[in-house]
Amino acid sequence: MASSTTEEAKPKPRLIVRLGIFLASHHILFSALCCTAGIIALLFLPSLAKNTYLSENALIPGSANTLFSTEDILEANRFLKGIEAATGESRGGTDMPKFISQEIKNLGAEVHYHEFLPDRKCFHPLKFFTSMTNNMAVKPNGTYTNFGINIAGIIRAPRGDGKEAIVLVTPYNSQGDQSNELLSLALGFSVFSLLSRATWLAKDIVWLSADSQFGEYAAVSAWLNQYHNPMFLSDPVILDTKMYGTNRNLYEHDDTTEKAELMTFKRAGTMAAALIFKVGETRKYNDRDSVTMYAEASNGQMPNLDLLNVVHYLAVHRQGFHVNIETFSSLLSSSWLKVIAEVFQNVGSVLRKINPDWKLDVNVPDYVEGTANLANSMYNQALGVPTGSHGAFRDYQVDAVSLEFAPAFNLKNENAKFSFLLRGGRLTEGVVRSVNNLLEKFHQSFFLYFLTAPSKFISVGVYMIPFALFLAPLPIVAAALAGDSKTKGKLVDECKTKDIVGDLEIGGESWKWLKSARVLLVIQIWAALVSLLPYYISQIPGAMPTQYAVIWAVLSIVILIILYGMFGSPYHAGVEWRLLKATMITSITIGMGLMSIINFATAQLGALILIPMCLFSRPLKAQLEMNFLPRIILFISNILLTVLGFPPAALLVMKCLSKGLWTVDIGDFWLWMEFLWEWSSATYLYVFLVHLPCWLLCIHVLLHPCLQPESKMKQE
Template sequence: MAESNTSKRRTRPIVRLGILLISHSLFFSVVCCIAGVLALLLLPILAKNTYISENALMPGSANTMLSSQDVSEASRLLKDLTDLEFKPEGTGIESQRLIAQYMSNLGAEVTIHKFNRQFHQFHPLHFFTSPDSGAIWENISCSSHGMNTVGIIRAPRGDGKEAIVLVTPYNSVKVGNGEALSLGIAYSVFSLLSKVTWLSKDIIWLVADSQHGEYDSVAAWLRDYHTPVFSGVGTINAETCKGSKAVYELKQKSYTERKIYDDFRRAGTMAAALVIKVTEESEPIGDSLSISAEASNGQMPNLDLINIVNYLAVHRQGLRVKVKKMWSLLDSKWLNLLGELFESIGQVARSLNLQWKFGVPAADYVEGTATLASSLFYQAMGVPTGPHGAFRDYQVDAITLEISPRISPTKMVRHKEFLLRAGRLIEGVVRSVNNLLEKFHQSFFLYLLTSPSKFVSVGVYMIAFAILVASLPVVAASLYVDANSVDSNSRKEKSSPPATLASNLDITRRSWKWLNSAKNVFVVHLWGAVVSLLPYYICQIPNCSPTVRLAVWVLLSMFSLVTLNFIFGSPFSHDIASQLHKEEWAHLKSMTISAAFIGLCLMSVINFATAELGALLIVPMCLIAQPLKLDVKAGSLRTLMRTACSIILGFIGFPPAAYFLLKVVFEGSSNINVGDFWTWVESLWAWNSATYLFIGMVHLPCWALCIHILFHPC
């Protein structure tokens, strides 16, 4: 009776599905790779129009209050700053004195924030830690310090618990026309906000001294803003530099009755931040606005902040809004053909059913793909694209607004009109953020832009990644089953009725093959960790060019690999390696694919864009890797094609080769230098980008293991 009940039991559907996929792993992996790439190419078509999720923002609901009088005061500031350029000495400190005076005349609390020059340097223990943890600060000296000018307006209807930040990068040593105009825009808005009665959040205007870097000056102020400062740190000491003494003389001048505070002044929690910049380049069509939003490790501000800027710029001020694009893709022939194909499919779909809204015009598809590729690229690099990235490290939503006038700033005669237009845009954004009762949270934080008004949410773009990596565990399980079946068959053929000591020893050795493969994979990934740490010590070598440092890095990496193999090797593993069978490289490939799957999934949690681009290189390389000796012996057309694909993917999958190949595709081969790879990697580790860890501890070990499988002497 029990036997009949057991025979009637059926395998669970999920188990049967797994068995089906494992038995057809080759077909399943091919389908997943093609579908994953196709899903990625379909993202511009699946993009949705942006919308305001938070109703309290109400952009454009109130009439603008910025008047020509505010613009006239800003123009007077621009004139005074321009006149300072003709003075032989003291232009830097005099310009800061002038800005502080104008702030003080509006009734703002003005402070001068002193900071030291910041040097980004790689430190292996500072990834995913506090902001600026990898920074090295120079000793205090007159040549290395910078000074930010900060003005704070207290909200008449606020309680001091929230604030909105306006940032204008400004080189106090040499004032550019674009920087002067950005100061004029911020001052006109600051002047208006000092008089309104509806303000419920404090306004902070940070004039960031950008002579040592725009990001560093903002990051230094944010660090002191969120960290208690003692013993006068962050303020000017008149005894340190003689030029700094002039700042304190501002309080003694008769032209101002306001106080310049000695201590570091703070407002409330930052609700949002806007970095205002005016570019030196002119736009032939009309005034335009470029939005930069990427921060460290692919972090993005809440989409609602971009949406209100886009809405007010387009529908209220008539500006042409732009986001970054991969311009080289706009002229790509294959991309234009693909766009025309999708457009034709969309027309056929609409002819069958008007409700099937598939496909976009070919030109829109190409432009959307170029924007999507740029969004993926800058998020994958993990390096901030502007000073706004410093705010995102403190979980403050911030973007950089680069405004390009129709006429070059050096020849502008309509600067008052330009100031009024740009100032009203900033006023509208401040007014919308001022309406918020809580932080941005309604809209998306994980998204990719295909245009200023279209986006792809995380629920859509994760499908492409999930499909692409779905084949990895299935192929790993299939290799495990095949290797075990081959191993068991060989045991049956070699076994004899009287079990001898040699046969028992052979069975014992075979049972350790998986452990040996796991050990090899572990050693290679440990080598990847060592390779990732080497640049920290290579940077200590003085007076070395990037090319020399790259060469030293390569030599030390090869030496460390040989050393690790010598340390972790043993006669037992060597004895097993001498008996080479088909199941041994299958074990190694299965473990390699499993490690790649785990690494890609972990990276997708930290930075999806890096995981997606890495999967496009790693997944095909891991799936197609097979000993070249077996394919050459077979001699068929299919095996020869697989051999060619394996060699090509092995070359492209090497991180330096992939870097130079992409550089040639997007920038041309005229400016190629071997040391460029070191410079690029150095920028990644200097900014504590998780992409650097991915390359060193996931991508490079997987490539090395695949190369080992290709040249396996089976």
């Protein structure tokens, strides 16, 4: 009676505890539902995109009448003819910088030269999250005969205090004479000329003519590195007389005083924003001039959305440009995507009949285009590599955007060129006017977003829902695997009847997870060594990318065998597959959580592949005990997810689907790795320190001999 009374007096566990126990006992069904819901939510994101809007009222784009007029167009044409003449008479590309600097001087603005060396990108294992311009601050010396020359002009704001500045960047190639680059310089100079006479400026204006012979990003990044990290030279005049090789004639006609002034690096205030603009190639079969916006920076960073909104509003509603963003063109003609759009359209119509307030208008063409744009936006952010020289500004927390004008006319058509320059100049002036109105940095709008159209975005509060659905089953499955309720009950019953020796045995059983932790530690050491291998392999001269990839794969396997020989194989250490899988899921949770802070797009795309692969992994021998249909479905899904989860295979499959089977090459993975580490992308660290170790643990789970210690307990 006493015992029964005691059992009745026991308080019931809390609701959250009972809910956790229920989910843990049905963790397979819960995982399947969460993963399915995550995929559906991810596909539904284009339908949830909102129209962009201005959060900062001080911007008020288009509120003032533009001052850019036909006189500025004439000034641009005069500059264009002058620079064409300078390009034709140039000896080694030196007359173009001299002409630009002289024109800036004639406006009464300050000007200086900035020389920089080619960016020698290489793999630095310990410099992933530091500036990529550490070696660009080195000044050219007598051993260098080829270096870039940036020209920077500065207008001091008549209504400002010199503490803030707006940067305009126009790329040009000092060694070339392409008509679109010269037109870009003419457009930039005409805007700079107008701003030199503006009385409303409250922020300094910096116009950077970036020498892009080594790449647009390298030129801008080198100048920004010098801007924010000044070098103090004791005697720059004497140093400069020794450093010029073939380009020495750039200064041969200048006296010492003028030369010292040109070589003195000048600065304005703190950068409020930056606008990079250039004229691209002519678009054929199009009746409207277009502007393409590039916003993605390193490791998924994006500028404040208000800056893009200002550009879009002025370009479309004031100057009549057609605004574009990058897109995956292969998805625009995808038949399966159109089927999904039709399904969502039917679901939206049914929901509107149930409740008219549920506004889920899904148009098939808009959904397909939005999905293609969203896929490209997520891919560029996940890649972690800047899509233009604006990325160099984001490294210094400066909001910047790149604009590429695509004229719909022949550049020799003077009338069309006149209209193009007029609208392009007014667009640039309007952006400068809006940023000039700000009293503080951009902060009102979003920094975390995906673009589905130039005027539509998905905020962080919406696009993190699929990621949360993918992560939701991880702790439930780990708890279910590590602490099976039946095993705990048996251990508790045995604890009541056994003596001290029995207690010691139970204590030994409860610490068996350390064996799985040791396996995880060994694999993480292997992953760290494998991530460093490309640095040493790349030192081999004369090898092809395919050879590099094969060497990397062979060395990775050898290192894994050596580590297993030193610390023991997971199959011979008595590791239970459930504990091994629970340890793997715990590692995924930590890795995904950290990566979502650094680059959310990488974590989102990684979760789409990695989490289903690990959740549904089960030893192949254990699957033999299942019924035929579940066994076949689980076996096929495990094989497909494991193949797609292997980074080289996933890359080759994506390239095969997008460009065709004939383009597949094993060396592409090496080129992709090289591309990531040269740009110090955090995605490189994710692939090798999070994704690859979890994939290998999943392989271990699939190939586990499935020896159950529970059978031994039953025999005892």
